[in-house]
Amino acid sequence: MNRRRHKQVAFHDFPGGFNGARIFSDNRWVKLAQIIPWDLVDKKYAENFVGSCTGNPAVESRIAFGALIIKQELNLSDEDTVAMIRENPHCQYFLGMSEFTGHAPFDASKMVAFRKRFPPEAMAEINEAIIAVEHEDLPPPTSSGTGEDRELDENKGTLILDATCAPADVHFPTDAGVLNDARELSEKIIDELCDSDSQKKPRTYRRLARKNYLLLVRNKRPGYRLIRKTLRAQLQYLRRNLQYIKDLTQTNRLTAKQQYKLDVLNEIYRQQKQMYDSKRHVVEKRIVSVSQPWVRPIVRGKLTAKTEFGAKLALSLENGYARIEKLSWDSFNESKTLIESCERYRDRNGVYPERILADKIYRNRDNLNFCARNGIKMHGPKLGRPPKDKSLYEYQKLMERSEAGERNAIEGKFGEAKRRYGLGRVMAHLSDTSNTTIHLTILVMNLKKRARDLFDFIFHLLDRCASGGLVFKLALEQ
Numbered sequence: 001m002n003r004r005r006h007k008q009v010a011f012h013d014f015p016g017g018f019n020g021a022r023i024f025s026d027n028r029w030v031k032l033a034q035i036i037p038w039d040l041v042d043k044k045y046a047e048n049f050v051g052s053c054t055g056n057p058a059v060e061s062r063i064a065f066g067a068l069i070i071k072q073e074l075n076l077s078d079e080d081t082v083a084m085i086r087e088n089p090h091c092q093y094f095l096g097m098s099e100f101t102g103h104a105p106f107d108a109s110k111m112v113a114f115r116k117r118f119p120p121e122a123m124a125e126i127n128e129a130i131i132a133v134e135h136e137d138l139p140p141p142t143s144s145g146t147g148e149d150r151e152l153d154e155n156k157g158t159l160i161l162d163a164t165c166a167p168a169d170v171h172f173p174t175d176a177g178v179l180n181d182a183r184e185l186s187e188k189i190i191d192e193l194c195d196s197d198s199q200k201k202p203r204t205y206r207r208l209a210r211k212n213y214l215l216l217v218r219n220k221r222p223g224y225r226l227i228r229k230t231l232r233a234q235l236q237y238l239r240r241n242l243q244y245i246k247d248l249t250q251t252n253r254l255t256a257k258q259q260y261k262l263d264v265l266n267e268i269y270r271q272q273k274q275m276y277d278s279k280r281h282v283v284e285k286r287i288v289s290v291s292q293p294w295v296r297p298i299v300r301g302k303l304t305a306k307t308e309f310g311a312k313l314a315l316s317l318e319n320g321y322a323r324i325e326k327l328s329w330d331s332f333n334e335s336k337t338l339i340e341s342c343e344r345y346r347d348r349n350g351v352y353p354e355r356i357l358a359d360k361i362y363r364n365r366d367n368l369n370f371c372a373r374n375g376i377k378m379h380g381p382k383l384g385r386p387p388k389d390k391s392l393y394e395y396q397k398l399m400e401r402s403e404a405g406e407r408n409a410i411e412g413k414f415g416e417a418k419r420r421y422g423l424g425r426v427m428a429h430l431s432d433t434s435n436t437t438i439h440l441t442i443l444v445m446n447l448k449k450r451a452r453d454l455f456d457f458i459f460h461l462l463d464r465c466a467s468g469g470l471v472f473k474l475a476l477e478q
Contacts, residue, residue: 022089029094031451032069037129038096041065044122059106062096064114070094071111072437072444075422078111115433115440120327123439130446131321132348155375159345159353160317160410161325161362163334165298166438167310169427173288173297175272175281176227179234180213181290182268186241189258189265193248202244209237231276238269264293285330294329294431310426311438316341317410318353321446327435335362339370352376357407379403417441 023030038061045061070091071081082104085091089100097105118126171177187206194201216222216230245262254262268290271283287293288309298308314326314337325341326332338358346352355377356362363378371378379399386393418424421441428434 023093024090027090028451029070029088029090031454032447033066033094033096035130035447035450035454036065036069037126038062040126040129044126045117047122048117059110059114060096063105064110064117066091066095067106067111068114068118068440069444069447072421072440073448075420077427078108081111082106082108112430112433115428115436116430118436118440119432120435120439123436123443124324127323127439127443127446130443130450131323155352155354157318157345157349157351157353158406159341159356160407161314161334161338161341161356161358162407162410162414163312163314164414165300165308165310165312166423166426166434167308168289168292168295168434169425169429170289170292170295170309173309175275176213176216176230176234178268178288178290179231179238179272180209182265183209183234183238183241185261185290186238186245186265189261190241190244190248192258193245193252193254197248197252199248204241204244205237209234228276231272235269235273235276238265242266242269264290267293292429292431296329296331298331311434313438314341315410315413315442316345317413318345320409320449322410322413322442324439324442327438329431333361335364335367338362338367342370342374342376355379357403359407413445416445421445 042061045064049058067081067085070076070084071078074081074084076084085095086102086104092100092105095105183206187204190201190204193199212230212233216226219226222230242262242265264287268287271286275281275283286297287295288297289295295309298310298312300306300308302308311327311329312331312334313324313328314332314334316323316325325337325344326334338356342352342356352374353376356371357379368378370376387396414423421444423438423441426434426437428437
């Protein structure tokens, strides 16, 4: 049997040299580079350096913003993003480089600074520019209606509203787990204070505390008494450590970072002690993560997860493009955002939407009265008792099913953001960078939608030109 031998071509044997890598015009990164408003990106990026004349030169705005787009589009880590940029000539073209290079344009740790330099406000403005960008070859947006002539001041278009949660990268919290993490952090602060002043470390009973915690978590079915006993012990260990820190700070001065951690520990002890004494599991602004104290429990009532831990965002969908109407780490009632969303819709388009597709929670009295005053049709499940007329009731049910199917477009956006772009688990570990990551996810989805719309319209034009040429050829033959 003859075996074919394959020899790997070395880089020095590559025709034209390694720097002779070709750039294809139909590559996705080449297409996306033509849609992004780079001038606006540079303007928002430059606002971080107003009055700064010292230090090393900053990375260019296109490289910084483009790296964030690459990371979000491919759902990569910071290290893998830098590796992808090194290996892919089209990614380097997307970042505005003039020639291919095998050296990384920046270190992976710079990605954190890039996210900080594009706050949510800047991301929202760039996202709005991507949605509103006008190409000469793009068709005007179509509005939902009957096709009849309408006056300029009449409501037009459809606005879809809904809310979801973007879970943070935290383990599932329990009261005992939060207290154990807080106790370990307090022990770390005590060690730092004692080492800085060469003092003898106080007795913290950390081994016994760890053993007490493991006795609970390794029990498959812990009882009520064991849980209460463990919480009481962990509260005592944490209270003792906080008193030690208070005594040590009389001679040692805490850094700003240590003081921030100490404030978090004091708040955790106060909340956990209050819930233990009242035998309840509810407290205002409850901290569920020591490393990310801004994360809050968001009750969603879903089948897979009744409670999620992360940021809550209200989203609107218009002509297939998504916008974040409100983003908060504290839970809020999404129905309160409907009036503001309609006012922003009017500022963009000059008129209110013709109809609103939203969940039942949006159909409260204030929203219904607002829609009635402004001639907006608010679809969704009707409030109150069903009508006695069975034919009318069946018609309402049919319309509700039809509108629910149309409203599923925003549910699809949620699924795309969570499964495709990593919104199902936000890996950023700072509150501001997490907000930027969430806004960046919506921006990338709109960017891809804009690219698809542009490609579909160009394909439609080519198809029409081809059919027109065929008609012209037949006319000549006749």
